[in-house]
Amino acid sequence: xxxxxxxxxxxxxxxxxxLILLFVAFTVNLxxxxxxxxxxxxxxxxxxxxxxxLVAIGQAIVMIGGGIDISVGSIVSVVNALxxxxxxxxxxxxxxxxxxxxxxxxxMGAGALNGLFIAYLRLQPIITTFATSFIYxxxxxxxLPNPGGGVPPQFTALYxxxxxxxxxxxxxxxxxxxxxxxxxxxxxxxxYLYAVGGKAxxxxxxxxxxxxxxxxxxxxxxxxxxxxxxxxxxxxxSGNAQVGDPLTLSSITAAVIGGTPLSGGAGGxxxxxxxxxxxxxxxxxxxxxxVATWWQTFVNAAIIVLALAMPGIINLIxxxxx
Amino acid sequence: MKRLTISPPLAxxxxxxxxxxLSGFLPNGFGGNLDVAAAQAVNIVRLSVFLGIIAAGQTLxxxxxxxxxxxxxxxxxxxxxxxxxxxxxxxxxxxxxxxLAVLIVGGMIGLINGAGxxxxxxxxxxxxxxxxxVVSGLILVITQGNVSGAVAPIMTQLxxxxxxxxxxxxxxxxxxxxxxxxxxxxxxxxxRHLFAIGTNRTTARLSGIRVTATVIGTYALSGxxxxxxxxxxxxxxxxxxxxxxxxxLFPSIAAVAVGGTLLTGGKGSYFGTMAGALVLTLIxxxxxxxxxxxxxxxxxxxxxLLVMISIYGxxxxxxx
Numbered sequence: 001x002x003x004x005x006x007x008x009x010x011x012x013x014x015x016x017x018x019l020i021l022l023f024v025a026f027t028v029n030l031x032x033x034x035x036x037x038x039x040x041x042x043x044x045x046x047x048x049x050x051x052x053x054l055v056a057i058g059q060a061i062v063m064i065g066g067g068i069d070i071s072v073g074s075i076v077s078v079v080n081a082l083x084x085x086x087x088x089x090x091x092x093x094x095x096x097x098x099x100x101x102x103x104x105x106x107x108m109g110a111g112a113l114n115g116l117f118i119a120y121l122r123l124q125p126i127i128t129t130f131a132t133s134f135i136y137x138x139x140x141x142x143x144l145p146n147p148g149g150g151v152p153p154q155f156t157a158l159y160x161x162x163x164x165x166x167x168x169x170x171x172x173x174x175x176x177x178x179x180x181x182x183x184x185x186x187x188x189x190x191x192y193l194y195a196v197g198g199k200a201x202x203x204x205x206x207x208x209x210x211x212x213x214x215x216x217x218x219x220x221x222x223x224x225x226x227x228x229x230x231x232x233x234x235x236x237x238s239g240n241a242q243v244g245d246p247l248t249l250s251s252i253t254a255a256v257i258g259g260t261p262l263s264g265g266a267g268g269x270x271x272x273x274x275x276x277x278x279x280x281x282x283x284x285x286x287x288x289x290x291v292a293t294w295w296q297t298f299v300n301a302a303i304i305v306l307a308l309a310m311p312g313i314i315n316l317i318x319x320x321x322x
Numbered sequence: 323m324k325r326l327t328i329s330p331p332l333a334x335x336x337x338x339x340x341x342x343x344l345s346g347f348l349p350n351g352f353g354g355n356l357d358v359a360a361a362q363a364v365n366i367v368r369l370s371v372f373l374g375i376i377a378a379g380q381t382l383x384x385x386x387x388x389x390x391x392x393x394x395x396x397x398x399x400x401x402x403x404x405x406x407x408x409x410x411x412x413x414x415x416x417x418x419x420x421x422l423a424v425l426i427v428g429g430m431i432g433l434i435n436g437a438g439x440x441x442x443x444x445x446x447x448x449x450x451x452x453x454x455x456v457v458s459g460l461i462l463v464i465t466q467g468n469v470s471g472a473v474a475p476i477m478t479q480l481x482x483x484x485x486x487x488x489x490x491x492x493x494x495x496x497x498x499x500x501x502x503x504x505x506x507x508x509x510x511x512x513x514r515h516l517f518a519i520g521t522n523r524t525t526a527r528l529s530g531i532r533v534t535a536t537v538i539g540t541y542a543l544s545g546x547x548x549x550x551x552x553x554x555x556x557x558x559x560x561x562x563x564x565x566x567x568x569x570x571l572f573p574s575i576a577a578v579a580v581g582g583t584l585l586t587g588g589k590g591s592y593f594g595t596m597a598g599a600l601v602l603t604l605i606x607x608x609x610x611x612x613x614x615x616x617x618x619x620x621x622x623x624x625x626x627l628l629v630m631i632s633i634y635g636x637x638x639x640x641x642x
Binding site for chain 2: 068117121123124126127128130131132133134135136137138139140141142145249252253256262294295296297298299300301302304305308309311312313315316
C-alpha cells in the first residue's frame with residue numbers, strides 16, 4: 001500500500017501531531033487563564049502534571065520495547081500506601097529518604113516480576129500486567145485498607161514550592177530525564193531496545209539479548225512508576241490505596257498521543273512528556289471553561305478519544321482525496 | 323516425545339470441581355450433606371451466569387485478533403443496568419422495550435469502538451479504554467448522581483428465582499445463550515470469518531472475507547452482549563449503583579484467558595469462557611465465605627490468572 005504524504009510526514013516526525021495539539025491546548029488554556037505562564041501558576045500546573053509525566057515515560061519505554069504495562073497505576077498505589085504508612089505524618093527526613101529508597105526498590109521489584117513472566121516465561125504483556133495489576137492493587141489495599149496517613153508537610157512543601165530561577169522543580173526533573181534518555185539512546189542498550197520493539201525475532205537472530213532487554217524495560221517502567229508514586233504522594237501529602245488507578249489509562253493515552261506507536265520500535269520520551277502535558281492542559285481548560293460539573297468527565301473523555309482518533313481521521317481524509 | 327495435553331476448557335472445569343469439593347471442607351462448608359452441596363453448586367452456577375454472559379462479547383473480540391480487547395465492557399454494563407432500571411421503573415410491560423433499548427445502546431457503543439479500530443487504526447486497547455471514559459462520563463451526565471427507578475417483578479421472577487425444578491431462570495437463560503453462542507461461532511459464516519480474521523487478517527482479506535465489516539460487527543456484538551449483561555445483572559440484584567459494572571471488567575477478560583482462548587486471536591471457544599467464569603466466580607465466593615478482605619481477594623484473583631496463563635498461555639520461544 002502506498003503511503004500518503006501525511007503518513008510519511010508523521011513517520012519522519014512522530015512528535016508533529018503532538019506538538020500541534022500541545023500548541024492548540026496551550027493557546028486555548030492561555031486565553032482562558034491569562035496568568036498561566038507566571039511562575040506560581042506554572043509551578044501549580046507542573047507539580048500536578050509531574051506524576052503522570054514520570055509514569056508515562058516508563059510506559060513509553062516499555063512500548064518502544066514492544067510491550068505494554070497495565071500495572072503502573074497499581075505500582076503507584078503501592079508506593080503511595082508504603083510512604084503514607086511508613087513515613088507517617090510526623091516522620092523525620094532520614095526515615096523518609098530510607099522509605100523512598102525502599103519504594104524505588106519495590107517499584108523495580110514489581111517491574112522485575114512483570115519482566116520475568118513476559119520476557120522469560122513468554123506470556124503476553126497485556127494479560128500478564130493486567131494480572132499483576134490486581135496483585136499490586138491488592139497489596140496496596142493490604143498495606144493501607146482505608147485512606148489515611150501521609151507525609152509531613154515540610155516534605156510536601158519541598159516538592160510543591162521549590163522554584164529555582166523562575167522555573168519549577170518539575171522542569172529540572174524533566175530536563176534531567178531528557179538528558180539521561182539522550183545518553184541512553186546512543187548506547188548499545190538504546191539501539192537494542194528499539195531493535196527488540198521493532199522485530200524481536202530478527203533482533204534475536206542477530207544476537208541481541210532480547211529477553212534481557214525486554215526484562216529491563218519493565219524494570220525501568222516499575223522504577224518510573226515508583227518515582228511517579230513518590231511525586232504523587234508528595235503532591236497530595238496523604239495516603240490512598242487507589243490513588244494510582246487513573247494513571248494506567250492516562251499513561252497509555254499520554255504515550256499514544258505523544259506519538260508512541262503500540263506496535264513498538266519507535267518513539268521516545270519527549271512524546272509521553274508532551275502527551276501528559278496535553279492531558280493536563282485539557283483538564284485545565286475544562287475546569288476554566290465553566291463546563292457543568294456533571295459534564296466534565298464526559299467532555300474530557302470525548303476530547304481524548306478525538307485526539308486519539310485525529311491522526312486516523314486525517315489519514316482517512318488524505319487517502320480519500322489522493 | 324509426546325507431551326501430555328489437556329484442553330484448557332476441560333482444565334478449567336476440573337479446577338472448578340476440585341475447588342468446589344475443597345470448599346466443602348471449610349468450617350461453614352457443606353461437609354457431607356449432599357442436599358446443601360447441590361444447593362451451593364446451583365448457586366455458584368447462578369452467580370457465574372452474569373460474568374459468563376458479559377464475557378461472551380469479550381470472547382468474540384479477543385478471537386478477532388490483532389490485540390482485540392474490549393475494555394469498555396464494565397462501563398457499558400453500568401450504563402445499561404442504569405438504563406434498564408430507569409426505563410422499566412417497576413412495570414412488567416416496559417421490560418421488553420428496556421431490553422431492546424439496552425441492546426441498541428450497547429450495540430451503538432460497540433459500533434463506535436469497531437469503527438475506531440477498523441477505520442481509524444486505533445489500537446483496540448486504547449480505543450476501548452477511551453470509550454470506557456466516555457461512557458462513564460455519559461453515566462454521570464444522565465444520572466447527575468442519583469438514579470431512580472425499579473426492576474419489574476417479572477424480571478426478578480425470571481432471573482433471580484427458580485423457575486423449573488428448582489433451577490434458577492438465570493441458568494436456563496445461560497444454557498440457551500450458550501447454545502446460541504456455539505451456533506454463532508461454529509455453524510455460521512460470521513463465526514468462520516471471525517476465526518479466519520483472528521488467525522491472519524491478510525490471508526482472510528485475500529480469501530474474500532470482508533475484514534472491516536467483520537471487525538466492526540464483532541465490537542458491536544460485544545457492546546450488545548455487555549448490554550444484555552447489564553440488563554441481567556440489574557434483574558438479579560434489583561438495585562443499581564453507578565459502579566455496578568466495574569467489578570466485571572477484569573474478570574471478563576480473565577474468564578476468557580482462563581478458558582484457553584488465545585489472546586493473540588484465532589483460537590478459542592465460548593465453553594472455555596463459561597468454564598473460566600465458573601472458576602473465577604467460585605474463587606471469589608470462596609474467598610468471601612472465608613471472610614477474606616478485598617485486598618486478599620484481588621491478590622488471589624491476580625495470582626490465579628497468572629498461574630493459569632503460565633500453564634497454557636505461553637508464546638512460542640525464540641529458538642523454536
